Amino acid sequence: MKNYLLVTLSSVLALASNAIQAVPDIQHWVTPNGARVYFVEAAEIPIIDVRVSFAAGGARDEAKPGLAKLVSRLLTEGAGELNANLFSERLAQTGAIFATGARRDMAWLSLRSLSEKQYSEPALALLQSALSSPRFDQDAFDRGQANALVAIRREQQSPAAIANKAFYLAVYGDHPYAAPLTGTEDSVTAISRENVVAFHRRYYVANNASVAIVGAVSRAEAEGIALALCAGLRSGAAAAALNPVAMLPRAANQHIEFPSIQSHVRIGQPGLKRGDPDYFPLLVGNHVLGGGGLVSILFDEIREKRGLSYSVYSHFSPMAELGPFTASLQTDNSQTEQAIAVLRGELQKFIANGPTPSALEAAKQNLIGGFPLRISSNAKTIEYLAMIGFYRLPLDYLQTFTDHVARVTLDDVRSAFSRRLDPDKMITIVVGRPRAEDG
Amino acid sequence: MPYIITLLAACFLSSGIQAGQGDLTHEFLLENGLKLVVHEDHRAPVAVIQIWYKVGSSYEHDGITGVSHALEHMMFKGTANIGPGKFSEIVAAHGGNENAFTSTDYTAYFQTWSADNVELSFELEADRMRNLLLAESEFKNEIKVVLEERRLRTDDKPQALLGETARAVAFQTSPYRQPVVGWAADVQGMQVADLRAWYARWYAPDNATLVVVGDVNPAQVYTLAKKHFGRIPRQGVASPRARPEVVQQGTKTVTLRSDKTRVPQLYMGYKTPVLNDALAADSAIEEWEIYALDVLSETLTGGPSARLPRRLVRGSSIAADVSTDYSSASRLGSLFTFSAAPSADHTLEDLERAILKEIGKLQQQPPTVAELERIKTQVVADRIYERDSMFYQGLIIGTLESVGLDWRLNDDYVDNIKAVTPDQVRAVAAKYLVPERLTIAKLLPVEGE
Numbered sequence: 001m002k003n004y005l006l007v008t009l010s011s012v013l014a015l016a017s018n019a020i021q022a023v024p025d026i027q028h029w030v031t032p033n034g035a036r037v038y039f040v041e042a043a044e045i046p047i048i049d050v051r052v053s054f055a056a057g058g059a060r061d062e063a064k065p066g067l068a069k070l071v072s073r074l075l076t077e078g079a080g081e082l083n084a085n086l087f088s089e090r091l092a093q094t095g096a097i098f099a100t101g102a103r104r105d106m107a108w109l110s111l112r113s114l115s116e117k118q119y120s121e122p123a124l125a126l127l128q129s130a131l132s133s134p135r136f137d138q139d140a141f142d143r144g145q146a147n148a149l150v151a152i153r154r155e156q157q158s159p160a161a162i163a164n165k166a167f168y169l170a171v172y173g174d175h176p177y178a179a180p181l182t183g184t185e186d187s188v189t190a191i192s193r194e195n196v197v198a199f200h201r202r203y204y205v206a207n208n209a210s211v212a213i214v215g216a217v218s219r220a221e222a223e224g225i226a227l228a229l230c231a232g233l234r235s236g237a238a239a240a241a242l243n244p245v246a247m248l249p250r251a252a253n254q255h256i257e258f259p260s261i262q263s264h265v266r267i268g269q270p271g272l273k274r275g276d277p278d279y280f281p282l283l284v285g286n287h288v289l290g291g292g293g294l295v296s297i298l299f300d301e302i303r304e305k306r307g308l309s310y311s312v313y314s315h316f317s318p319m320a321e322l323g324p325f326t327a328s329l330q331t332d333n334s335q336t337e338q339a340i341a342v343l344r345g346e347l348q349k350f351i352a353n354g355p356t357p358s359a360l361e362a363a364k365q366n367l368i369g370g371f372p373l374r375i376s377s378n379a380k381t382i383e384y385l386a387m388i389g390f391y392r393l394p395l396d397y398l399q400t401f402t403d404h405v406a407r408v409t410l411d412d413v414r415s416a417f418s419r420r421l422d423p424d425k426m427i428t429i430v431v432g433r434p435r436a437e438d439g
Numbered sequence: 440m441p442y443i444i445t446l447l448a449a450c451f452l453s454s455g456i457q458a459g460q461g462d463l464t465h466e467f468l469l470e471n472g473l474k475l476v477v478h479e480d481h482r483a484p485v486a487v488i489q490i491w492y493k494v495g496s497s498y499e500h501d502g503i504t505g506v507s508h509a510l511e512h513m514m515f516k517g518t519a520n521i522g523p524g525k526f527s528e529i530v531a532a533h534g535g536n537e538n539a540f541t542s543t544d545y546t547a548y549f550q551t552w553s554a555d556n557v558e559l560s561f562e563l564e565a566d567r568m569r570n571l572l573l574a575e576s577e578f579k580n581e582i583k584v585v586l587e588e589r590r591l592r593t594d595d596k597p598q599a600l601l602g603e604t605a606r607a608v609a610f611q612t613s614p615y616r617q618p619v620v621g622w623a624a625d626v627q628g629m630q631v632a633d634l635r636a637w638y639a640r641w642y643a644p645d646n647a648t649l650v651v652v653g654d655v656n657p658a659q660v661y662t663l664a665k666k667h668f669g670r671i672p673r674q675g676v677a678s679p680r681a682r683p684e685v686v687q688q689g690t691k692t693v694t695l696r697s698d699k700t701r702v703p704q705l706y707m708g709y710k711t712p713v714l715n716d717a718l719a720a721d722s723a724i725e726e727w728e729i730y731a732l733d734v735l736s737e738t739l740t741g742g743p744s745a746r747l748p749r750r751l752v753r754g755s756s757i758a759a760d761v762s763t764d765y766s767s768a769s770r771l772g773s774l775f776t777f778s779a780a781p782s783a784d785h786t787l788e789d790l791e792r793a794i795l796k797e798i799g800k801l802q803q804q805p806p807t808v809a810e811l812e813r814i815k816t817q818v819v820a821d822r823i824y825e826r827d828s829m830f831y832q833g834l835i836i837g838t839l840e841s842v843g844l845d846w847r848l849n850d851d852y853v854d855n856i857k858a859v860t861p862d863q864v865r866a867v868a869a870k871y872l873v874p875e876r877l878t879i880a881k882l883l884p885v886e887g888e
Contacts, residue, residue, distance in 0.1 A: 044482045045826045076743070084753055088744035092813040095820030114820055143756055146782055150759040153701040154780075157597055259698045260595040262587070293536065294515065294527040304524060307583030310591050330591055362532055369534020373551055376483035377827045 024381055026388065026395045027219060034207035035230040038389040039222045040214045042378050048120055048215030049382045051110040052131055052229065053390045055239035056203035058104045059176040059320075064191050066183020070148050071199050072102040075109055077140035080129040084140050087126065096123035098130070104177050105320045106390050107203075110382075115216040124225060131204060132232030141193045148188050155182060160330070163264040163431040166256055170427040171270060171324055175245050205236020210389035214382040245270045245322040253428045263336040263432025264328075267343060269425060271325030272316040274391035280404045281416035282316055287363040288355040288413075289346075290314030290327060295362070301346050302329060308339045314347075320391065325421060333433045340428065348423045354414035368402045464836070464846070465657040467664070471673040472645025475664045476836050476846055477657040480829050486653025487829045488560035489549040490568075491837040493648075494641035496621070497543040497614040497770060498679045503633050505621015507641075508541040509585050510634045514548065515539075516577040518570040523577055526563060533559065541619055544770040545841035551830065554654040561667040564649075568642050569671055578631040586627065589620045597697045597882055598704055605706045605880035606774070608693045613684035613771055643674035648840040652833040684710070684772055691878040696885050702759075704882035705787045707794065708774035711871050714767045715843055729767045730855045731863040732775060732871065736765040737814040738806045738864060739777075739797070744813065746797055747779075757785045757793045770842045774878075775871065787881050802869040805861035818856045 024040040031037060035052075061067045076091075076098055078084040091098060096113035109130060113123040155161035165180045172178035182188075211229060213222045248269050272282055283291075290298035290313045302312045309329040317323040327347060331339040355363070375381050375398060388397050467475040495507050517523035530537045535552035550560045593599045603618050610616035620626070649668070651660050687710060711732055717724045740747050740763045751758040761779035781790045825831050836846040 045823065047823060047827065085744070085749055088742070088749070089813075092742055092744040093816065095816040097824070112824060114823060119820070140753075143753065146756070147752075147759045149783065150702055150780060156701045157699045159595060262590045262595055292531060294538075295524075295531040300524070303584055305580070307580040308587070310584055310588035331587060332590065362528070366531045366534055369532075369553065370536065371534070372483055372485050372553060373534070373536060376485050376829070379827055 023398045024375060026385065026398070027222075028389075028395055029223065029226075031206060031211075031226055031230045033230055033233060033235045035209040035211055035226065035233065036389055036392075037211045037213065037222070037226040038385045039212075039219065039226075040381055040385060041217070041219065041222075042214055042381070043216045045378065046115045046216050047112060047378065048115045048213070048217055048225075049110065049112050049378050050124070050127065050215075050225065050229070051108050051212045051382055051386045052127070053106045053108040053210050053212070053386050054203055054205075054208050055105065055320075055390075056107040056199070056208065057102050058179065058181040059242055060199070060203060060239060061176070061179060061183070064183070064187055064195055065179035066148060066152075066181070066188040067191055067195055067199055068107055069102045069181050069183070070144055070188070070191060071196050072100045072107040072109075073148070074136055074140060074144045074196060075100055075130045075134045077144060078135040078137050079126070080133045080135075082129070083135065083137060087130075090122065091126055094119050094123040094126070096120075096126075098127070102181060104181065108386065124229065128229050128232055131229065134200060136193055136196050136200070138193060141196060145188060145191060148182065149185060152182050152185055152188065159258050159260045159262065159264045159431040162256060162258060163266050163429050166254060166429045166431070167266040167268065167324070167326065167427060170252060170254060170429060171248070171268060172245065175321070176242060177245065177319070177321065177323075201234075202236070203239060204233065206230050206233040207236050207238045209233065210386070212382050212385035212389055214378045214385060242321050248425045248427065251425055251428070254430070255434065256429070256431045257433065258431045260432050261332060262330045263333050263430050264330045265336065265340055265343065266326055266328050266429040267340075267347065267426050268324050268326040269421065269427060270322035271420065272318045273322055274318045274320060274387075275393055276318065278416040278420055279318065280408050281412040282420060284360065284363050284367065284405055284408045285350075285355060285413035285417055286314055286316055287367060288359045289350045292363060292366060295366075297346055297350060297359075298327065298329075298343070302339065302342055306338075306342065308335060308342065312343075336430060336432065340430070344423065347421075347426075351417045351421050351423055354410060354417060357410060360408075360410055360413060364405055364408065367405045371402050465661075466846075467657075467661045469644065469665060469669055471669065471671055472643075473647055473649060473664070473668050473671075474840065475649045475651070475661060476840065477655060477660045478650075478652040478832055478836065479655065479657065480652055480826075480832070481654045484554055484654050485552065485829070486554040486557055486651060486655050487549055487551040487833050488557060488564070489547055489650040489833045489837050490564045491545050491547045491648040491650065491841045492641055493544070493646050493676075493841050494546055494637070495542045495544045496617050496619040498641070499614065499617060499621075502625060503629070503637075504617045504625040505585070505619075506629065506633050506637045507546050508620055509582060509626065509629055510637055511539050511541045511546050511548075512581045512585055513573055513578060513634055514567055514571060516581060517572045517574065518566050519572065520566055520570060521563070523572070523574070526567065529559070529563065543615055543619060545838070547837055547841075549830070549833070557651060557655055557660060558663050558667070561663050565667040565671060568644070568647070568668070571638055571642075573631055573635050573638065575631050578634065582626065582629060585620070586623070589623060589626060593618065593620065594623070595699070597695075597700045600697065601695055601704055601706055601880055601882040602778075604693055604695050605708055605878055608691050608880065609708050609710065609774060609878035611685050611687075612682050614682065615684075615771060615773070641676065643676050644668055644671050645673045646676040648837055650833045650837045650840075652829040652836075687875055690874045692880070693878070694881045694883060696883050698885045700882055700884045702780050703787050703884070705777070705779045705781070705790050705794075706880040706882075707777040707791070708878045708880075709776075709872050710876040711765065711773055711775040713769050713771070713773050714848070715770060716772060718844075726855075727859065727863055728867050728870070731859050731867040732765050733767060734811065734814055734856060734859045735801070735864050735868055736763045736775065737817070738801065738810055739763050741814055741817065746801075746810075747794070750797060751779075751790075751793050755793065756782050757789050758782060761794070768838050768842050768844060787883070791879065798868060798872045801865060802872070803865075805865040808861060811859070811861055811864070815857050818853055822853055
């Protein structure tokens with residue numbers, strides 16, 4: 001083992017220097033109508049990635065859960081002069097790939113294209129059109145609504161999806177983060193085409209937008225692209241800040257009956273914001289607890305030692321307001337209680353005591369040594385760029401990432417976990433069959 | 440560990456190693472039979488190291504199904520030199536990502552980390568190629584994890600169960616009838632002795648391909664490979680005994696009812712040849728047929744402008760979604776599959792009729808030149824996009840080599856697709872998408888619900 005130790009020391013040092021070389025330089029500007037733009041030049045491959053994000057996620061659904069997701073899905077179902085069929089045909093001629101998505105905070109449209117203008121120009125024109133003049137034709141709307149209902153029914157056959165929905169409802173109560181992104185059968189049925197048009201008009205505006213661009217284009221070209229993309233957007237107004245998330249007054253347990261062989265377990269509470277001062281201590285600490293892939297306390301105690309679950313982890317999902325801390329596993333119905341007891345016990349111990357010094361060092365080594373992997377492709381870089389832009393994180397977020405991790409101390413982790421998490425006020429969701437009914 | 444990627448190969452031939460970059464890929468053969476393929480990618484100071492063993496569920500026989508996958512799990516449980524779990528600790532301490540996956544035709548292990556760590560990967564992989572402990576106590580625990588994995592991925596997922604059932608019905612004698620994770624009873628009854636025998640038989644340098652993609656110098660990588668793997672003796676690994684699929688003589692149908700199901704699902708699989716069939720000596724199957732099948736799949740469901748999304752999802756609104764899948768890079772004859780869910784006002788029978796009607800049209804009338812142009816544009820673009828992923832580039836090399844093909848085949852992929860004519864697409868639709876090759880599987884809620 002001696003030789004491994006030597007390699008460990010030498011390569012962590014070497015990695016630190018490599019990481020500095022590899023960190024991309026983020027350029028930032030604002031379009032005349034108010035959209036924030038974030039750009040990284042990457043000349044090695046003749047491709048361009050663009051992602052336009054809006055504060056137009058499920059947290060803006062108000063009384064119509066599922067609305068933000070439906071709007072996002074309909075953006076590429078016809079725009080400008082082109083109905084859905086013509087739009088898809090034009091897009092196919094460019095070889096570009098479009099994707100849309102919506103989470104609670106944000107909705108986005110992204111594009112990957114060859115950077116050669118012959119391909120990228122028509123592809124970007126379609127993106128511009130989808131952002132600013134989607135048609136929301138009645139037939140496309142009807143189809144989108146019907147298929148959103150199919151998607152909801154599909155979630156109803158997944159114990160994992162049922163558990164996730166119940167978890168957000170219980171953790172977030174009256175907060176806009178509570179409602180399911182896909183909505184409910186009732187809420188989606190109640191959405192009208194007018195609701196979709198009004199939502200788009202309100203939230204898909206330049207002052208509510210951030211644009212991320214990575215690829216083989218110059219700064220001047222990127223400026224031109226951003227300008228053209230946003231030219232059709234009204235200036236509008238940024239979405240209002242969301243209300244703060246209330247902490248849970250007490251623990252609560254919910255068992256949802258479902259005819260599965262396994263029970264799916266979620267335990268957690270409101271956790272962490274983007275840009276939170278406790279971000280790094282919680283990130284590093286959670287890496288020890290349940291975040292480090294094949295090496296973590298939860299992986300070891302629940303899977304390696306006891307064989308109770310194939311997948312077990314804990315995770316902070318930082319959002320604009322407090323995103324959830326979630327610990328998750330799934331296990332045969334006959335051993336649900338045992339698995340929950342072990343999970344709770346480990347959470348309690350870790351929140352009370354924090355990590356051991358050697359486990360903390362190992363987690364820091366993994367995060368620092370693994371940093372170059374986080375930005376080793378354009379696809380990964382644009383994810384970071386979009387996140388930094390949307391949440392207005394410092395432009396040197398990537399440059400300072402490893403320093404922040406390196407500075408985290410044992411006391412920082414203990415203090416952050418004990419202040420931020422309370423094992424006596426966590427939600428527990430179990431979806432499956434209770435033990436008594438097992439054959 | 441443990442991600443089973445059964446359909447990995449399915450997406451692979453939709454793109455390939457970049458044309459004109461062939462000089463960045465280098466092949467070496469060690470004296471003990473280990474093949475090394477190095478692909479240079481100097482964009483970031485990182486590398487992915489993958490070791491591929493030619494063994495998977497299609498090498499297994501009744502009673503020990505899932506043994507390849509269970510062994511994959513145990514590969515993280517210690518060797519004579521490194522204690523259980525230490526492998527992952529070492530990788531983590533060096534900033535690495537790691538995992539492994541098992542398929543019908545291969546079992547692969549990988550680490551992604553700083554390119555400085557290539558040697559450490561080799562040291563660790565060479566060690567566990569020969570010195571695995573396979574301790575009874577570790578096995579007893581890990582097999583429980585494998586059973587939980589099966590419950591999670593298949594037993595509690597109606598759509599996955601439908602696919603598993605459909606393959607078991609479609610293939611009567613081909614080992615592709617067996618699930619990668621294994622039948623539950625086989626996994627439950629598995630003994631550590633089964634794994635020991637499997638490990639001794641298949642884990643050898645002359646049954647493996649080592650793939651390195653990243654910021655490396657190929658000559659140095661070769662030197663390191665010789666240093667760490669070179670001392671492991673060649674074993675003389677025999678191919679698994681062939682048990683080809685019998686000739687199917689009519690459409691097979693199977694219905695699965697599950698109390699979890701809320702959305703019915705249709706699966707249709709046609710037996711189709713793969714590249715290996717076309718390249719075999721005295722094959723009656725032309726190589727172009729395989730590429731035409733790829734183009735056929737794209738004609739039907741390649742993107743939102745393709746025929747089925749356009750006609751069945753948007754036009755008639757019979758389908759809520761529809762996809763096809765065809766994998767030409769497998770060891771044995773495969774399936775060209777359709778997977779679709781009906782919209783709320785339609786039945787599985789409506790959907791089946793609509794898909795058969797679209798197949799019928801393509802059997803009569805070739806696709807248009809414009810349709811083929813779209814597909815060819817996409818193939819060229821995808822080929823460039825994939826250069827953004829080191830892992831994926833390694834995956835293509837490793838898959839091809841592991842199923843008995845040459846990674847260089849991929850260099851010609853774009854040209855082979857470009858050469859496909861509209862009438863060739865019609866011809867393969869007429870030849871292969873026929874009732875006597877078809878298995879239909881239907882997923883429905885429990886009756887009365």
